[in-house]
Amino acid sequence: MSTIFGIPTPALFGQVLIGLINGSFYAMLSLGLAVIFGLLRVINFAHGAQYMLGAFAAYLLLNYLGIGYWPALILAPLIVGAIAVVIERTMLSRLYGVDPLYGLLLTFGLALILEGAFRHWFGAAGQPYAAPPQLTGAVNLGFMFMPIYRGWVVIASLVICLGTWLLIEKTRLGAYLRAATENATLVQAFGVNVPLLLTLTYGLGAALAALAGVLAAPIYQVSPLMGTNLIIIVFAVVVVGGMGSILGAIVTGYVLGILEGLTKVFYPEASSIVIFVIMAIVLLVRPAGLFGREE
Amino acid sequence: MAVGTQYLAEQPKLRTTSMVLGAAAIAGMLAAPFFFYPVMLMSVLCFALFACAFNLLIGYVGLLSFGHAAFFGGAAYVTAHAAKVWGLEPLTSILLGAAGAAVMGLIIGFVAIRRQGIYFAMITLALSQMFAFICLQVPFTHGEDGIQGVPRGYLLGLIDLNQPLTMYYVTLAIFLFGFFAIWRIVNSPFGNILKAIRENERRAVSLGYRVDRYKLGAFVMSAALAGLAGGTKAIVFQFATLTDVQWQMSGEVILMTLLGGIGTMIGPIVGAGLVIALQNYLAASNFPVTVLIGIIFVICVLLFRRGIVGEILELMRRKTKGVS
Amino acid sequence: MSSAPLLEVRGLNAWYGESHVLHGVDLDIREGETVTLLGRNGAGKTTTLRAIMGILRRREGVIRLRGQDLLRLPLHKVAQAGIGYVPEERGIFASLNVSENLMLPPTVSEGGMSVEEIYNLFPNLHERRSSQGTKLSGGEQQMLAIARVLRTGARIILLDEPTEGLAPVIVQRIGDVLVALKKRGMTILLVEQNFRFAKKVADRFYLMEDGRMVNSFPGHELDARMDELHEVLGV
Numbered sequence: 036m037s038t039i040f041g042i043p044t045p046a047l048f049g050q051v052l053i054g055l056i057n058g059s060f061y062a063m064l065s066l067g068l069a070v071i072f073g074l075l076r077v078i079n080f081a082h083g084a085q086y087m088l089g090a091f092a093a094y095l096l097l098n099y100l101g102i103g104y105w106p107a108l109i110l111a112p113l114i115v116g117a118i119a120v121v122i123e124r125t126m127l128s129r130l131y132g133v134d135p136l137y138g139l140l141l142t143f144g145l146a147l148i149l150e151g152a153f154r155h156w157f158g159a160a161g162q163p164y165a166a167p168p169q170l171t172g173a174v175n176l177g178f179m180f181m182p183i184y185r186g187w188v189v190i191a192s193l194v195i196c197l198g199t200w201l202l203i204e205k206t207r208l209g210a211y212l213r214a215a216t217e218n219a220t221l222v223q224a225f226g227v228n229v230p231l232l233l234t235l236t237y238g239l240g241a242a243l244a245a246l247a248g249v250l251a252a253p254i255y256q257v258s259p260l261m262g263t264n265l266i267i268i269v270f271a272v273v274v275v276g277g278m279g280s281i282l283g284a285i286v287t288g289y290v291l292g293i294l295e296g297l298t299k300v301f302y303p304e305a306s307s308i309v310i311f312v313i314m315a316i317v318l319l320v321r322p323a324g325l326f327g328r329e330e
Numbered sequence: 331m332a333v334g335t336q337y338l339a340e341q342p343k344l345r346t347t348s349m350v351l352g353a354a355a356i357a358g359m360l361a362a363p364f365f366f367y368p369v370m371l372m373s374v375l376c377f378a379l380f381a382c383a384f385n386l387l388i389g390y391v392g393l394l395s396f397g398h399a400a401f402f403g404g405a406a407y408v409t410a411h412a413a414k415v416w417g418l419e420p421l422t423s424i425l426l427g428a429a430g431a432a433v434m435g436l437i438i439g440f441v442a443i444r445r446q447g448i449y450f451a452m453i454t455l456a457l458s459q460m461f462a463f464i465c466l467q468v469p470f471t472h473g474e475d476g477i478q479g480v481p482r483g484y485l486l487g488l489i490d491l492n493q494p495l496t497m498y499y500v501t502l503a504i505f506l507f508g509f510f511a512i513w514r515i516v517n518s519p520f521g522n523i524l525k526a527i528r529e530n531e532r533r534a535v536s537l538g539y540r541v542d543r544y545k546l547g548a549f550v551m552s553a554a555l556a557g558l559a560g561g562t563k564a565i566v567f568q569f570a571t572l573t574d575v576q577w578q579m580s581g582e583v584i585l586m587t588l589l590g591g592i593g594t595m596i597g598p599i600v601g602a603g604l605v606i607a608l609q610n611y612l613a614a615s616n617f618p619v620t621v622l623i624g625i626i627f628v629i630c631v632l633l634f635r636r637g638i639v640g641e642i643l644e645l646m647r648r649k650t651k652g653v654s
Numbered sequence: 655m656s657s658a659p660l661l662e663v664r665g666l667n668a669w670y671g672e673s674h675v676l677h678g679v680d681l682d683i684r685e686g687e688t689v690t691l692l693g694r695n696g697a698g699k700t701t702t703l704r705a706i707m708g709i710l711r712r713r714e715g716v717i718r719l720r721g722q723d724l725l726r727l728p729l730h731k732v733a734q735a736g737i738g739y740v741p742e743e744r745g746i747f748a749s750l751n752v753s754e755n756l757m758l759p760p761t762v763s764e765g766g767m768s769v770e771e772i773y774n775l776f777p778n779l780h781e782r783r784s785s786q787g788t789k790l791s792g793g794e795q796q797m798l799a800i801a802r803v804l805r806t807g808a809r810i811i812l813l814d815e816p817t818e819g820l821a822p823v824i825v826q827r828i829g830d831v832l833v834a835l836k837k838r839g840m841t842i843l844l845v846e847q848n849f850r851f852a853k854k855v856a857d858r859f860y861l862m863e864d865g866r867m868v869n870s871f872p873g874h875e876l877d878a879r880m881d882e883l884h885e886v887l888g889v
Contacts, residue, residue: 078448129632135448136394137631140588143581144627151620207757213749214758221745224707225759226733226806267577271456274449304467311460315441318453322444 048179054296059192062288063247064269069284071240073216077138083266084149085241088115089248090257104167111249112242119241123234153259161256196285271314277327368498374606375505376563381586381598383555389593391548392528396451397458401431403575405557410477410570420483424561431557439549462575476571588630591637660685666715668705676865688842690852693862699845703812707739708732734762738803742814746787746795753783759806766807793824810841817848
């Protein structure tokens with residue numbers, strides 16, 4: 036059996052794959068956070084709860100309506116996006132212009148409500164959600180066996196990140212979004228309905244989180260607390276990458292996920308804190324983050 | 331945010347009134363254990379001190395720490411360990427806890443003050459989460475079990491703290507000490523510079539103040555006082571667990587301060603009292619506490635950002651302004 | 655005075671926070687006219703444009719475009735009513751390239767210039783269409799800021815100091831562009847400090863002082879009123 040640095044290769048690649056999977060979720064979630072923050076100047080603490088809602092939407096659709104994984108990939112983001120639109124119209128929009136910390140506190144409160152309610156209804160334990168039959172099983176890659184569903188998640192997340200990046204960089208809607216991030220008043224003075232743009236952006240960000248939640252459902256258990264614990268790590272990812280760049284958020288997400296996976300191989304005790312340690316080091320060396328601009 | 335103290339300082343009449351009120355409040359606190367369950371009162375006092383310490387940072391420096399549970403819970407572990415494993419005297423144990431929190435405040439603060447505003451909040455949250463993970467893994471915290479059965483012991487080797495009333499008055503004394511320490515800090519020249527930084531950081535820099543040092547100083551003081559509260563709690567309740575270091579606890583102290591009034595001296599006390607009372611009340615019912623806390627957050631942020639005490643002070647200020 | 659004015663401003667008051675900055679401003683622009691606001695720095699010229707656009711929200715009085723009340727409209731509806739705005743700071747977006755900057759303002763009505771026409775008028779912009787917007791020279795950025803509102807079909811454009819800080823040869827180019835726009839029947843409200851430039855294009859002048867309109871006269875009287883103007887403008 037071959038080894039690298041005294042570690043059996045399959046174990047090494049296995050952890051790298053797990054790191055890549057985690058990194059996929061870090062990337063998708065930090066991408067959504069960065070898009071929302073760029074335009075709304077709100078750190079969406081409810082992002083984790085919206086991810087959890089996506090997973091629960093898939094779970095509930097399956098168990099109560101018999102709607103399977105594939106339709107849930109579309110339906111869950113739509114449902115969560117719609118809820119987010121209502122939240123933005125009725126609550127967040129009242130906070131534009133006041134200290135951005137209030138946006139953080141409001142979304143924190145919303146996260147507590149969602150989490151508390153789901154915990155009350157479903158308990159803290161996780162609910163299983165099976166991968167669709169088309170994606171079960173594993174393939175032999177020669178150096179390791181890879182569960183097909185995990186491969187699918189990595190590919191899907193890459194497509195989602197790339198798609199979002201293209202939407203923002205290459206389309207007219209994306210141009211509105213970039214311009215409004217720089218100077219919302221002027222964009223509105225040109226006749227663009229910026230309040231609607233803000234609503235859509237928040238809805239889109241939440242829908243992205245929900246989509247990640249559906250993808251996560253068969254890997255991690257569907258549980259009320261799955262979001263918040265994750266979002267705190269994603270905050271650290273966002274601090275490391277800096278929120279100025281969409282591409283930066285994506286790349287940082289994947290890289291930190293893989294680094295975390297490697298830590299599990301070489302120094303497992305530190306794997307749960309390695310991202311925070313990296314954050315602290317980056318802050319000491321380059322406070323604005325790797326891709327950030329000093330504001 | 332801090333209408334309270336400046337306002338009182340400008341109004342000599344109100345200053346006398348508030349002193350009378352303060353004396354009445356202390357008298358009330360002395361008499362309280364004869365009317366209420368002492369354990370709940372002690373819980374309120376610990377959290378009130380915790381919230382006041384947190385408020386020192388958000389209210390007077392404008393920094394929102396989302397990781398204050400690390401100092402509160404970290405100190406609780408240190409105190410519990412000192413009292414139980416090392417068999418130290420309770421007050422010494424509590425002071426060791428506060429000192430431990432100050433050291434942690436120095437480390438976390440040193441990293442976190444490199445960014446401001448929203449980033450500061452995220453960084454403190456992330457670092458405290460890291461601390462919570464460490465607490466879960468190292469042997470000295472006993473993981474999920476926590477440190478249980480911490481002896482209350484004899485204060486200065488003489489006074490038996492197992493008497494509920496004695497424990498209450500010692501807790502009250504610690505609370506009052508912490509409260510007046512914060513009052514002194516806020517009204518000192520140091521506190522005035524902190525407020526200047528909160529109002530306009532660039533101007534403070536251009537006036538030649540080394541803003542980062544002041545921020546770090548305030549952060550360490552706030553952490554130490556939060557630790558004083560956490561250490562006291564460990565002696566009162568005789569345990570230290572993971573609950574006290576987790577992000578939910580950081581959220582609770584933010585809520586207490588926000589509900590009572592950010593930047594007011596007594597707001598955090600009012601907020602702590604209300605939140606503890608609500609939690610006790612709900613414990614008997616089926617309604618999930620987290621949901622209620624979330625709802626209060628949303629209502630506070632949307633409807634009264636000044637908090638209860640802040641809104642009352644604002645009303646009084648408008649009234650006197652209208653009369654004169 | 656055959657027809658009702660295209661843009662009509664009556665008794666416009668405006669505030670920046672607590673400070674009252676416009677005091678009962680009256681202003682009329684007829685279809686196809688070019689009107690120039692003169693005044694020293696801080697007289698309220700830019701503020702008047704910002705108040706008409708609705709960027710400055712605390713306003714009272716009457717602002718009507720072809721009889722439509724603009725005062726009640728949300729900000730984005732003002733442009734849709736047919737006004738194009740070229741701000742003093744030009745407002746070129748750094749995260750957009752030249753072509754994206756040009757295409758940013760949505761079309762508000764038929765009859766705007768096509769992209770080809772615009773690139774014929776501003777060949778430099780065509781050459782640099784894939785460059786980042788803020789990498790252009792000051793003159794090119796100004797051209798882009800003007801070009802941007804020509805595409806939308808706006809019937810009236812508000813131009814805030816288009817020649818500020820630019821080299822004479824560029825000022826000349828911008829003057830030519832404005833003359834060409836006048837020929838197309840565009841209505842222009844111009845804020846300008848440069849008399850010689852303004853004289854070339856303006857049909858009428860308004861003179862502002864301390865947030866008030868103090869005088870108004872036709873373009874050909876400019877030379878005759880030079881002494882009076884020097885006194886008010888302090889130049």
